[in-house]
Amino acid sequence: MNPSRRRFLGSVGRAAAGSAAVSLLGAPAILRADAPKARVVVVGGGYGGAIAAKYLKLADPELRVTLIERNPVYVSCPLSNEVLAGERDIESLTFDYRGLSRRGIAVMGDEIVEIDPEQRFVRGKGGARYNYDKLILSPGVSFDFSTIDGMSAELADSRFPHAWKAGPQTLLLRKQLEAMPDGGVCAIVAPPNPFRCPPGPYERAAQIALYLSHHKPKSKVMIYDAKDAFSKQGLFQAAWKEHYGDMIEWVPAAAGGNIEAIDPDSMTLVGPVEDFEADVINLIPPQRAAELAVNNDLVDASGWCPVNQQTFESTLHSDIHVIGDAAMAGAMPKSGYSANSQGKVCAMAVAAAINGQSAPVPSYVNTCYSILAPDHGISVAGVYELKDGEIVSVPGAGGLSAADADARTRAIEVQFAIGWYRNITADMFT
Amino acid sequence: MLAMLLASFAFSAQAEGVRSAAMLSHTCAGCHGTDGASAGEAMPTIAGMDKGYLVKILEDYKDDVRPSTIMGRIMRGYSDQEIAAIASFFADRPWVSTERPIDGELAYQGELIHQQRCESCHADGGRGQDARSPRLAGQWGPYIQYALETCRARGESCKKRQGAERVMVLEDTEIQALAHYYESQK
Numbered sequence: 001m002n003p004s005r006r007r008f009l010g011s012v013g014r015a016a017a018g019s020a021a022v023s024l025l026g027a028p029a030i031l032r033a034d035a036p037k038a039r040v041v042v043v044g045g046g047y048g049g050a051i052a053a054k055y056l057k058l059a060d061p062e063l064r065v066t067l068i069e070r071n072p073v074y075v076s077c078p079l080s081n082e083v084l085a086g087e088r089d090i091e092s093l094t095f096d097y098r099g100l101s102r103r104g105i106a107v108m109g110d111e112i113v114e115i116d117p118e119q120r121f122v123r124g125k126g127g128a129r130y131n132y133d134k135l136i137l138s139p140g141v142s143f144d145f146s147t148i149d150g151m152s153a154e155l156a157d158s159r160f161p162h163a164w165k166a167g168p169q170t171l172l173l174r175k176q177l178e179a180m181p182d183g184g185v186c187a188i189v190a191p192p193n194p195f196r197c198p199p200g201p202y203e204r205a206a207q208i209a210l211y212l213s214h215h216k217p218k219s220k221v222m223i224y225d226a227k228d229a230f231s232k233q234g235l236f237q238a239a240w241k242e243h244y245g246d247m248i249e250w251v252p253a254a255a256g257g258n259i260e261a262i263d264p265d266s267m268t269l270v271g272p273v274e275d276f277e278a279d280v281i282n283l284i285p286p287q288r289a290a291e292l293a294v295n296n297d298l299v300d301a302s303g304w305c306p307v308n309q310q311t312f313e314s315t316l317h318s319d320i321h322v323i324g325d326a327a328m329a330g331a332m333p334k335s336g337y338s339a340n341s342q343g344k345v346c347a348m349a350v351a352a353a354i355n356g357q358s359a360p361v362p363s364y365v366n367t368c369y370s371i372l373a374p375d376h377g378i379s380v381a382g383v384y385e386l387k388d389g390e391i392v393s394v395p396g397a398g399g400l401s402a403a404d405a406d407a408r409t410r411a412i413e414v415q416f417a418i419g420w421y422r423n424i425t426a427d428m429f430t
Numbered sequence: 431m432l433a434m435l436l437a438s439f440a441f442s443a444q445a446e447g448v449r450s451a452a453m454l455s456h457t458c459a460g461c462h463g464t465d466g467a468s469a470g471e472a473m474p475t476i477a478g479m480d481k482g483y484l485v486k487i488l489e490d491y492k493d494d495v496r497p498s499t500i501m502g503r504i505m506r507g508y509s510d511q512e513i514a515a516i517a518s519f520f521a522d523r524p525w526v527s528t529e530r531p532i533d534g535e536l537a538y539q540g541e542l543i544h545q546q547r548c549e550s551c552h553a554d555g556g557r558g559q560d561a562r563s564p565r566l567a568g569q570w571g572p573y574i575q576y577a578l579e580t581c582r583a584r585g586e587s588c589k590k591r592q593g594a595e596r597v598m599v600l601e602d603t604e605i606q607a608l609a610h611y612y613e614s615q616k
Contacts, residue, residue, distance in 0.1 A: 054464075055456065337460050340459075340460045341456075341457050341460070344453075344456040344457070344459075345453070348452070348453060348456075360449070360450055360453055361447045361448060361449045361450070361453065362449070362453065363449045363453045363454045363456075363457055364457065365457035365458075365460070365504065365507075367460065367461065367500065367504070379499065379500055381500050381503045381504050383504055383506075383507025383508070384507075385447070385507075386447070394506075394507040394508075396506050396507075397503060397504065397505075397506040397507030397508075398503055398504070398506075398507065399503050401499065401500075405499075408583065409499055412472070412499060412576060413499055413500075415471070415472040415572070415576070416461075416472050416473070416499060416500065418471075418472070419461065419468075419470065419471060419472040419473035420460070420461050420473070422469040422470050422471070422473075423459070423460060423461050423462060423463045423468060423469045423470075423473055424460040424461070425469075426463055426464065426469035427459045427460055427463065427464050430464070430469075
């Protein structure tokens with residue numbers, strides 16, 4: 001930009017700074033570009049990061065907010081199991097960042113590879129440096145392939161997709177299901193706790209069975225689990241039976257379901273007691289915080305990020321906040337709605353700190369819907385508060401859909417699941 | 431002295447953990463849209479609704495007077511003071527009507543039903559509202575349809591609500607027509 005024009009805009013920006021009307025109309029960030037009150041950098045534009053960036057701007061329009069995301073578009077994990085069933089296409093799960101740009105957030109397409117907590121900057125893959133006063137990371141999860149012999153990131157991309165980040169692997173798994181013969185076996189390997197989206201593998205089993213029951217009714221869906229119990233278990237098992245008979249079978253760890261190795265050539269999963277052959281293998285590996293957090297000293301021995309649960313500031317580095325699946329957030333599950341709720345609490349805490357105020361008393365909610373058949377939805381809700389520094393469930397609140405709900409209620413929960421999706425994504429991207 | 435007492439009360443309330451209206455209300459946006467303006471379709475817009483109406487509805491969810499799939503489970507997590515704060519927050523947000531094409535013929539039929547049976551409380555084409563009657567104009571039609579069908583299906587247990595007797599006798603096609611009509615009114 002021409003320097004004299006820059007000075008001119010700067011003086012207009014200062015003259016207008018006191019005018020509420022201008023800021024209500026959303027004065028472009030450039031009007032304030034010379035002297036931001038503070039620079040907040042958000043890394044990761046998903047369910048947590050997009051929300052944190054937007055609610056920072058809502059909390060204090062004077063902040064210079066930069067959102068750095070490596071992908072030009074975002075593909076939602078929630079509802080991506082419906083892509084596997086052929087019930088929706090992946091375009092319906094895809095969003096861009098123009099809505100956030102219009103809010104005056106600087107959206108940068110870059111992959112952050114380094115964090116300098118002393119000099120307070122992050123560096124992109126190509127060397128670009130972004131200085132911050134406060135940093136918010138919403139980096140998601142990474143996969144630990146090392147616990148399953150024979151498994152690798154390359155095999156996940158090419159042959160045994162986890163499809164636990166929506167995108168190319170989702171489409172690969174869909175293709176494999178389409179190519180599977182009738183009478184084939186689709187194996188889902190479910191990971192140990194904690195992991196992203198606790199009901200996800202079990203909703204996935206239902207969605208795959210929905211597809212198979214119409215197109216390949218002699219097939220099976222086998223779930224080999226590293227656990228002996230799972231989220232909404234009773235509701236899932238009743239719905240599987242109701243809609244898909246004995247097509248879905250769950251093998252808990254206690255019955256030998258804890259997969260230890262894979263033999264790609266024979267398409268065999270190796271368990272502690274017996275081996276299992278399959279035609280399609282959806283191996284969802286054990287998880288930990290994303291590499292960015294692991295490589296920058298933000299995780300503890302558990303592999304997840306310890307944070308102050310009131311502000312989500314890392315307990316390992318000051319002025320760096322971690323939200324979403326990567327963070328250890330007390331009783332909250334690793335879900336999209338949790339990340340949304342944490343993004344808002346974190347944004348308000350960061351804005352308060354910048355303005356010299358004490359951290360606000362937080363409030364958090366989680367709601368997760370699972371769609372088990374076109375007319376059968378279930379949900380889990382949680383309401384949380386901070387007690388002695390820990391996020392805990394408010395006693396008496398939250399819980400599951402009723403076990404004895406009627407067909408009308410199950411059907412309306414599908415409509416609410418879709419409404420949930422429309423609203424939470426609008427909350428993120430508009 | 432009084433000021434000091436008030437100040438110390440305010441301080442101790444903060445120490446006990448009073449959560450701001452914005453903090454509480456932002457958690458609703460994941461389902462009801464940013465600032466309560468819903469992106470659709472089964473989720474109602476709650477921005478700009480009458481505060482008294484919101485308090486009543488949210489407390490009825492909490493006390494299970496109004497049956498729900500999920501709202502009861504959520505509202506049991508809040509005190510009555512917090513519910514009042516949430517209601518104030520959304521009552522103060524601007525109402526945002528839906529923007530999409532509506533079936534004109536159905537909307538016309540809905541208007542005839544509205545004029546005969548609903549206008550006395552839901553005045554001005556459903557734009558009017560008070561503590562007993564929610565705004566309907568510009569609301570998502572699928573939500574209105576769901577709410578009317580649910581009240582009708584509940585029968586006796588819904589009858590305490592104002593207007594419910596009139597809802598009981600609506601045919602499916604009349605409910606659909608009303609939903610289209612109200613959504614068409616901005």
